[in-house]
Amino acid sequence: MRENSFxxxxxxxxxxxxxxxxxxxxxxxxxxxxxxxxxxxxxxLIEQGEIDLPEIAVIPTKETSIQNDALKKTTxxxxxxxxxxxxxxxxxxxxxxxxxxxxxxIFGVVLLMYNLKVMNKQKERTQVLVxxxxxxxxxxxxxxxxxxIYFITLIFNFIGYGILVEYFWSKSxxxxxxxEKKSITKPLVISLLIxxxxxxxxxxxxxxxx
Numbered sequence: 001m002r003e004n005s006f007x008x009x010x011x012x013x014x015x016x017x018x019x020x021x022x023x024x025x026x027x028x029x030x031x032x033x034x035x036x037x038x039x040x041x042x043x044x045l046i047e048q049g050e051i052d053l054p055e056i057a058v059i060p061t062k063e064t065s066i067q068n069d070a071l072k073k074t075t076x077x078x079x080x081x082x083x084x085x086x087x088x089x090x091x092x093x094x095x096x097x098x099x100x101x102x103x104x105x106i107f108g109v110v111l112l113m114y115n116l117k118v119m120n121k122q123k124e125r126t127q128v129l130v131x132x133x134x135x136x137x138x139x140x141x142x143x144x145x146x147x148x149i150y151f152i153t154l155i156f157n158f159i160g161y162g163i164l165v166e167y168f169w170s171k172s173x174x175x176x177x178x179x180e181k182k183s184i185t186k187p188l189v190i191s192l193l194i195x196x197x198x199x200x201x202x203x204x205x206x207x208x209x210x
Contacts, residue, residue, distance in 0.1 A: 105160025
């Protein structure tokens, strides 16, 4: 029997709801879409084996666009009934890399913690926070005794990023997790403001010292 973790949920969906998921396929995970295809085949809405998952955009269901529009209207003022099947919107690994390298590892920690919050990984979120704090303390302690070269700071930041992604992301979210990319505009502005604030503090402290 063809089944995956979404099969049971899809069996409880109406034809209109299944067609709605297909119509908005870009928002859903491949596993959820596969379950929809199997259910449509079982209901004889499409021929079994007639279509492959990569061709899902052209699946010829027997439901009409009018029915789809009616379904959309009924869900406008209530919780999305399909949100469990949608791809989560998370900060990407590249975003974590950029913030870790150009600001510091703790900024990458914040982005990953947001992702874990979205995925309801509270225990893992705490673990990442503890790691971030300890790694920041260790890094600053070592940087105090090492030559004052920015390249060394980049190395520490890159190592921190590697631990965040290769260990914490892979362990908690899955190495090949598919997701929508969340905009980095807000965290970028906040990070720049924080950086400017600390630069000004250092400048003022240096000036007063003179």
